Each structure stands twice: as structure tokens, then as C-alpha cells.
Amino acid sequence: MKNHDTLETGRALSEQFNPGMEATLEARYGHLLPGMAQSTVDFVYGQQYARPGLSLRDRYLATIAALTAQGGQTRPQLQINIAAGLKAGLSRREIAEVIWQMALYGGLPAAINALNSALEVFGSHDDGER
Amino acid sequence: MKNHDTLETGRALSEQFNPGMEATLEARYGHLLPGMAQSTVDFVYGQQYARPGLSLRDRYLATIAALTAQGGQTRPQLQINIAAGLKAGLSRREIAEVIWQMALYGGLPAAINALNSALEVFGSHDDGER
Amino acid sequence: MKNHDTLETGRALSEQFNPGMEATLEARYGHLLPGMAQSTVDFVYGQQYARPGLSLRDRYLATIAALTAQGGQTRPQLQINIAAGLKAGLSRREIAEVIWQMALYGGLPAAINALNSALEVFGSHDDGER
Amino acid sequence: MKNHDTLETGRALSEQFNPGMEATLEARYGHLLPGMAQSTVDFVYGQQYARPGLSLRDRYLATIAALTAQGGQTRPQLQINIAAGLKAGLSRREIAEVIWQMALYGGLPAAINALNSALEVFGSHDDGER
Amino acid sequence: MKNHDTLETGRALSEQFNPGMEATLEARYGHLLPGMAQSTVDFVYGQQYARPGLSLRDRYLATIAALTAQGGQTRPQLQINIAAGLKAGLSRREIAEVIWQMALYGGLPAAINALNSALEVFGSHDDGER
Amino acid sequence: MKNHDTLETGRALSEQFNPGMEATLEARYGHLLPGMAQSTVDFVYGQQYARPGLSLRDRYLATIAALTAQGGQTRPQLQINIAAGLKAGLSRREIAEVIWQMALYGGLPAAINALNSALEVFGSHDDGER
Secondary structure (H helix, E strand, O other), rough: OOHHHHHEEEEEEHHHOOOOHHHHHHHOOOOOOHHHHHHHHHHHHHHHHOOOOOOOOHHHHHHHHHHHHHHHHHHHHHHHHHHHHHOOOHHHHHHHHHHHHHHHHHHHHHHHHHHHHHHOOOHHHOOOOO | HHHHHHHHHHHHHHHHHHHHHHHHHHHHHHHOOHHHHHHHHHHHOOOOOOOOOOHHHHHHHHHHHHHHOOOOOHHHHHHHHHHHHHHHOOOOHHHHHHHHHHHHOHHHHHHHHHHHHHHHHOOOOOOOOO | OHHHHHOOOHHHHHHOOOHHHHHHHHHHOOOOOOOHHOOOOOOOOHHHHOOOOOOHHHHHHEEEEHHOOOOHHHHHHHHHHHHHHHOOOOOOHHHHHHHHHHHHHHOOHHHHHHHHHHHHHHOOOOOOOO | HHOOOOOOOHHHHHHHHHHHHHHHHHHHHOOOOOHHHHHHHHHHHHHOOOOOOHHHHHHHHHHHHHHHHOHHHHHHHHHHHHEEEEEHHOHHHHHHHHHHOOHHOOHHHHHHHHHHHHHHHHHHHOOOOO | HHHHHHHHHHHHHHHHOOOOOHHHHHHOOOOOOOHHHHHHHHHHHHHHOOOOOOHHHHHHHHHHHHHOOOOOHHHHHHHHHHHHHHHHHOHHHHHHHHHHHHHHOOHHHHHHHHEHHHHHHHHOOOOOOO | OHHHHHHHHHHHHHHHHOOOOHHHHHHHOOOOOOOHHHHHHHHHHHHHHHOOOOOOHHHHHHHHHHHHHHHHHHHHHHHHHHHHHHHHHOOHHHHHHHHOOOOOHHHHHHHHHHHHHHHHHHHOOOOOOO
16 A cells, blocks of 8 residues: 555645646646656655655755756756755755756766756746845 | 965865875876866865855765766765765765665666665774664 | 678668758768768668668667667757657657656656657657557 | 555566565665665556556667666666566567667767677576577 | 966966856856856866866867767857867867767767757858868 | 778778777677677778878877766776877877866766776886886
């Protein structure tokens, strides 16, 4: 029965950080890949992000670091995770710092490209605090 | 004068987390690359890890995430950073969690390989569970 | 004389799956890189895709898998190979499945980005069967 | 209830292609990452490889292609999947062909390194040519 | 005092090959990452490109090779370095050749994408010699 | 008839920089991949390295840069190309410089790992400093 719980847990967490994600995935990919939306919610949110042992804030910090170091080909996902990281308690400064630090591991171009992605997200969240 | 400070700051930090690193780099690579050891300490520690705005613990978390997602080709550096992350306050559990989460971004093989690297570091630090 | 044959074999195969490719490469890059168009047709189609031992359908399946796992930076080539894979006998469902499976090896973002590329190709091939 | 089934399905498939995998993961990583072994079996085998729409033989072909194109850092996983691909019906020739084709996408060094990995697997399976 | 010199050296070199770069970085990222523009000029130009032992022309050749082999995700940086490479004495032909050679190491798609980036730069520098 | 020439040209060049390569590839992989050794010599040496427009010395410089930036998974090929680069006229210092510069694009760990590979090659070529 455990896995039934991971799907439900994943749904609750996913709705909190990416509202409507499962429905969007189902509408976009469901005709080609039945069950893919449910699998994503279950594994990503229910079996990974919902794990105890590391805070959600730290998990988003790690994800932003990884997507930056992998280079700009994951721009849409990087931006989704930056927005989610802000919700999870990361400050803009912390996000900018972790991206810039990735110059050491993914190279300067990857860091600069990711900073540009972050600036776009910050621009569209311009509701006060920097 | 700022940069003189970044070199000194970098040296202090580097000695704390990787004792002897500058001397090792100099001994190993200095005959081929004069100044490379100093540059590394200055840029990596003095101009990156020493920056305010993100804690050292968080910086090591991010580095471990990135090196994992990039795949196992950076094993020695991953292990150095796992050891430094333990010093900076990360628990073994947190390190294992962030590595496993990278299955989502760098793929399952990269995560498994990095877990094996972590186990080796943990084994050689077996001085009481954290 | 063998290689003369690989160029001719490559031309025949290339015309079948990417009509006009050699001429397009020559027109676009020939002034800078004399012979590059011919080299590409010879090596890619004549010396690789035309090899016995694996069907063309399987070769396109493998290419789609690899380009997906490498991340979205190869979008134009991924789309060309998805279109060629349909010609070689792959179904849309098989293409979607192999892309989604790559979440395990190239990460979720790479798989999602590639699915979006596939949807665009499928949309422009909307002549009946899904 | 669906997910309960994916775990059971995954276990059956995993035991067929990698006997003892869940137990090995649990023994090796369970103390650091409770539930990780179960998650892997559930997601990798139950929610990915067990999907209809693409044969297991084709799935292993795609995995071998992807791990080759990503470079040699996933050698252990590449070898596990080559062995599983043989069980799923791929011939040695087909495996060699798909690896060599990856020279076009992951570069020559990645293809050569993967061929070496395959030779090791073939050597340890030397119970009559396929 | 050495590092003070690397910053000044870096500034002189940076102004020669990317006029206005430090000011642009400061204006764009300085509010989020104080000192980042200065660090970039210091490390990239002062502590790397300004090193003796390899000519600037060769350094740009190497950078173009690396950014090509890493795939198209670094397009803006690739184009900046192609333009700088022309200033440092590389011919268009040499740039095209090195990019095309990278088909061997980064795969054909990466080489083709980089050639397209180069054509765009060459088009906007169309002041005579090819 | 052109391609017949590329194979012969490739053989001459290959024998000069990697004596015995075609025979080694044939002996090692020929039973699985008939014609692969010949294809490699033809494409790599005959259709790429033998192209006019860029010197062999520059081509090896570019290759060393690219293999470094891609990370340590291509160690054997990196070492083969460092040895060939020495034959083509690169100095040890130039090779070390270009590897170290790659810290900017492939990250510090990739550069350090490649320096270690170079030291091994230099150690086994210790017949008078260059």
C-alpha cells in the first residue's frame, strides 16, 4: 500500500509547488504516454522531494545547482525550480549565489546563462523584496 | 587592493577545509603552470566559497549536487567535497539524500555512482555516526 | 574502391531519409568547408547507417534515445531523426516511449524537452494515425 | 491502488533481468536512504521498463545507446544493461552496431570506450556465440 | 600585490577583446552578485587568458573547440568567442575547420549547431575577407 | 574516386601519429564490427585531420581542449592525443596551459583530472624537457 501513499503525497506536494502540473502533463502528453503524468508526480514529488532527511528548501537549492551545472539546455525546468525554490524559502541572493558558484563546476558560460534565466524569473515575481 | 584580500581569505578558508591544498597543487603542477595553485586558491576559495550570501554548508550541498549530476567522471573531486561538506555541517543523511535526488536530473546511473563514492568517504570517516 | 561505394550508398540512403541534405549542407557550409557535405553523407549514411547488422528502424530508435539523453541542445537534429524514424517504421507511440524512458538516464528535464520536440514533429505530420 | 501494482510488476521484471537487485540496493544503501531500493524497482522497472508500447528488447537497445552517448562514466550501468539486453534478445552484433553508431552523437572516444565495456561483458558470457 | 595586477591586466585584456564587458556584467548582475563582474575579469582575463605560455590566438581556438564539443547550449558564449578569435588572428576558415573537427568528439549535431552560430557571426562581420 | 584517396591519406597520417592503430582496431573489434577500423582511419584521419585549412598542431590543440572540457571519461583518448600533440609540435607548457584554461568551460575538476592525465604522458616521455 506504500506506493498508493507516495502518489497521494506527491499530488499534495506538487499542487503546492507547481499547481496544475499533473493536469498539464496529462493534457499535453497523456494521449501518447498513458500514465506518464501520474508516474512523474509519484516519483518526483512522492518518492523524491517528499523524502525526509533533507528540507525542501535544500532540495530546491540542489536542483538549481544541478540544472545550472548541466548547462542551459534545461532552461524551462531551471526556471520552474527557481520559482519553486523561492516558495520553499530561498532568497533571490541565495539563488544567485548558488548559480554563480557553479561557474567552478559547469563553467562560466553555464553560470551566466543560468543567471539570465533567474533574472527573468525574478522580473516576473517583482513583488517587493529583492 | 581587494584582490590581495581574496587571496589571503582564500588561503585561510582553503587551509580549513582542504589543509595543504595550495602546497599540493604547487608541488604537482607548479613546474608546468606557474601561479596555478595560487589562482585556484584565490578564485575558488577567495572569490567564490568565501562570498557572503550563502552559507558554506549550503555551498557544499550545491557542489555535491552538481558533481553528482555531471556523472562519475569527477569522482576525486566529489569525494573531496563530500569530506569538506561533512566539516561544514552536512550530515551523512543529507549528503545521501541530495545525491539520490540527482537521479531526477543526472539519471539513475550518475546517482548510484555518486552514492558509491560517498560510501567510500563515509567508511574512511568512521569515527562515530553523525 | 570500397569507399567510393560508401559515398554512393550514403547518397542513396540520405536521399531516401533526408531528401536534399547533401545539397543543403554544400550550399550552407561548402564555401567554408569544402568537401564537408560529401564527408557527412559518406560517413553518416554510407559508413554508419548503411551498415548491416542492425535495422534502420533500430538505428533511428537508438539515435532518438541518445539525442534525448544528451539534453535539448540538439533539438533540430532530434526532430530530423524523429521524422526519419517515422519513415523507417517507428510508431509515434514507440518514439514517445523511448523518449520518456530516457528520464532514467538523461534526467526528467531532458525527457520532457524531447517530448516537446516530438510533439512538434507529430503536429506537422498530422496525416492520420497517431 | 495502481502504484501497488507497479511495485509488484517492477519486482517481477527486476528479478528476471537483474536477479537480487532490490536486495543488493537495500543492503548497500538502505541504512542511508530508507526506501530507495523499493523506489528504484518501482520507478525503473514498474513504471518505465514494464510500460507497454515498446518491447523490452527495444528498451535495452535504447538504454545502451544512451549510456554510450553519455560517455564512459556509466560503465558499470552500461555493462549491466548490455547483459540484460542479451537476455532480452539483442545479439552481440546488434549491441556492437548500436554502440559504434553512437560515434556520430557522443563522439568517437565514447563509442570506443563503450565497445571495450561490451567486450568485457561478452567475454564473461562466452557460452556459445549468439 | 600580485592579484591587484591580475585585475588590472584582466581589465586591459577584456577591454581589448570584449569592450564594455565588466560594465555590462556589473549593470546586469551586480545588484544580485556584488563583485561578480570584477571576479570574472580578474579570473578569466587576468589569471587565465593573460597567462604566458600559449598565444591568445591559440587560447581562442581552444575555447571555440571546447564550447562546440559541449553542445549548442553555450551559443551566446560561443559567438562572443568566435568574434574575439577573429580579433586574435584566427581566420574564418580556421574557425570553421576546428568546429567541424569537433564532430569527432562532441558528435555531428554539436558541430552543425556550432557552424550555424559561426555563420551568424561571420554574417555580421561581413567586411571583406572570407 | 575521391574517397579511395581519403582512406589512403588517412592510413599515412594515422601511421605517423598512432602507429599500428588500424591493425589494433581490426584485431580488437573487427570480429564484431567488420570494416570499423577502416572507417575510423578513413573518417578521422583521411576526412578530418588531413583537411587543409588548419595545421595538425592546431588540430591536436583543439582536441586536447575538447576532451578536457568533456570531463575525465575520455582519459585514454586524451592521453593518445596528448602524445600525438607532442609529435605535432605542441610543447608540454602549451598542453598544460590549454588544459588549465578549460577550467573556465568544463569546470575545475575536469581541468585537474586532465592535468593528471597529461602528467602521466609526460612522465612516460621523459626524454629531455621540451
